[in-house]
Amino acid sequence: MLARTDLRGRTPSTAELRAALPRGGVDVDAVLHRVRPVVEAVRDRGAVAALEFGEQFDGVRPEQVRVPAAELERALGELDPDVRSALEVAIERTRKVHADQRRIDTVTEVVPGGTVTERWVPVDRVGLYVPGGNAVYPSSVVMNVVPAQQAGVRSLVVTSPPQAEFGGLPHPTVLAACALLGVTEVWAVGGGQAVALLTYGGTDTDGGELAPVDMITGPGNIYVTAAKRLCRGLVGIDAEAGPTEIAILADRTADPVHVAADLISQAEHDVMAASVLVTDSPELADAVDDALARQLAVTKHRARVAEALSGEQSGIILVSSVADGLRVVNAYAAEHLEIQTADASQVAQSVTSAGAVFVGPWAPVSLGDYCAGSNHVLPTAGCARHSSGLSVQTFLRGIHVVDYSQDALADVAKHVVALANAEDLPAHGEAVRLRFEELLPEDER
Template sequence: MTSRIELARVDLRGHTPTTAQLRTALPRGGVDVDSVLHQVRPVVEAVRDRGAVAALEFGAKFDGVTPDTVRVPAAALATALDGLDPAVRAALEVAIARTRAVHADQRRTDTTTEVVPGGTVTERWVPVERVGLYVPGGNAVYPSSVVMNVVPAQAAGVESLVVASPPQEQFGGLPHPTVLAAARLLGVEEVWAVGGAQAVALLSYGGSDTDGADLAPVDLITGPGNIYVTAAKRLCRGLVGIDAEAGPTEIAILADATADPVHVAADLISQAEHDVLAASVLVTDSPALADAVDAALTTQMTVVKHAERVTAALTGAQSGTVLVDDIDQGLQVVNAYAAEHLEIQTAQATTVAARVRSAGAIFVGPYAPVSLGDYCAGSNHVLPTAGCARHSSGLSVQTFLRGIHVVEYTEAALKDVAGHVVALAQAENLPAHGQAVQVRFEALS
């Protein structure tokens, strides 16, 4: 018999907490990346020094298998796609088409501003030359993460990309065949059978494969992973760019009495399914809804496949129900929380959603659950966690682009502003800056 599930409650009714107070009062999980840096640093350093050999040694230790080569043979990609369940292939094709449609509209165009006659500044958008896209293993299989990483990189015009995913003992040292099939479906030609911190290090430093083939280093690494992957990204940041330090997944639902508790409960469970550290938070001005959601959670848990994992997540310190006076206070709460995924299940949900300022992605109304965004909405599901949505965006085409200012001035245009350059150079006690302009118009004494 399933035990009753009751989300822990934070009651803010009758209070007007500041943003700072909210950040400490709200349920929040997360992981301490610093606590594993001492374990990850030797892995990164070993791969830096010994390349693929070290990466495969760590794979044998952590994954229990050693592939013949880091790079997955092209034939294995083709075989994986040929053996893919037709229903899964059809679903991936829909996900790819919709994700491509959304991301195609994100591509930026160059903009030239004429500052003065003869003086222009152009912002030119240039794709990163080579990127590494990490697709985790663990509790689940993530072909959708292949889609979410590869599509924006391709839309940005990235010319060289590699997908890295952990080798699987049950598949002969190759990544999961569904991951390989998704890569093949997207036209990816380079996949590495390497996971964890050693994957991040090998992507960062490169090396030679066991057969002598070149494993070229990348310029940018994207994609979520566990705490060890995150720690390795932190250690390699600077040598390469990273998208974010991803933490456990999270959902917040802002709901009022009009929400269906069965829907709310199902959506909270869907994110708790990811990980025991996943956060599921309900924010509501309706105690009756909160009670009904607890009852619905208990009922639905009788048929949940990963009940132990889900129960641990729902009853952890990172999950709970926040009671508020009204939707205005609810908006204050969700903006302070800055959820990775935020659902709005209220009356006039579109209007309420327009007032949200901090969220990785917003799902509006009863028919836009987070799981739609995970797969087939067309949006990207690689999103900021742990409150980082207050200052950061999810993965997009822009992640893979660099803005470069191109400055072009004629002699007359430079001469017109020369005096101002000299004045500012002198004010900053950098006279050579001014001289670099003056020398073009007058001989130095």
């Protein structure tokens, strides 16, 4: 089922590895021309345009964008008790992890009388996108809202596509998760029109304000990603998220049933999801193929999973050793990376590029999706080489506060002037020199 790439006996360069490894993805540029008119229409006509596009794309048009508070409370009251308990555990653990990420202000005395303070200030208002599509994602509510709250964001709005099945409201489990987290502002709008409305704001059909945001986070489909690209700069965005992906670095000690189950778990998301096994054991690769066939026969979304596993983005990479496998997974930079080897903890220490690392047989990606306490909004498509997943830091801005006394500035004034003149920006130097003109001897003024 999984295509194989045999790298045994070879030592490809990083560039060769990146070219050889299976990688799917989407061509965002190819849909920009379709999304741009949506963004422009919402910019010009606000909520009315957003609702029109929702009717066109989702087959339903809510009476208004903002979900009434009573609907949030009703969704929470009708939530299955087991699901509520699970969400409460997820919220508690995610809050515990993210509470330790909050940065503190740092004051550095550069010289006597001269300090630079780095203040960490939260973004004022954020929009958190929760997708619809093939599945329901109350966990994405948790993963977006908790770090924003821990960062101290003053105002936040969750937006999620309206569902015809639920009278034009977002899925009730999503609404219930919002209520559990104390979120009071939820918009029933999805797709590129949601990103545009978050960016430009507007007036709801009942006359209420739909205030624009300063930052948008959360994964979505290719149209959401395209809208983020178009709106970047007007608002901050977390990332251009692509299809989900899992890589598993495993040796002969791994249980093929576990490996197969974890590959299927990510393939379940989308036909474009990537499932990659990197191993130095051909015997394990064969056993995983057998386990995949058995499990695929009984999995609920078998057609979707089979298409994902057989796609060009998925496969098995054979390597000569675990050390070679580490080179492969670091070049691949997976959104989710599992280490199922002997001495998995030690091997994990050598991972330099991954959105999140899951160590050993008892830390599957599914745990991280829900209840590990870690965040599951992670970089995809190799972006883990340079970017991090969603965290408290995502919602914080570092502001330098410079406080120098007269003596401290005088001590460095000649150096400022020298550098200003070297850059042919003499007015920069004058801005310092003139402060001391009255103090200088007359022949130096």
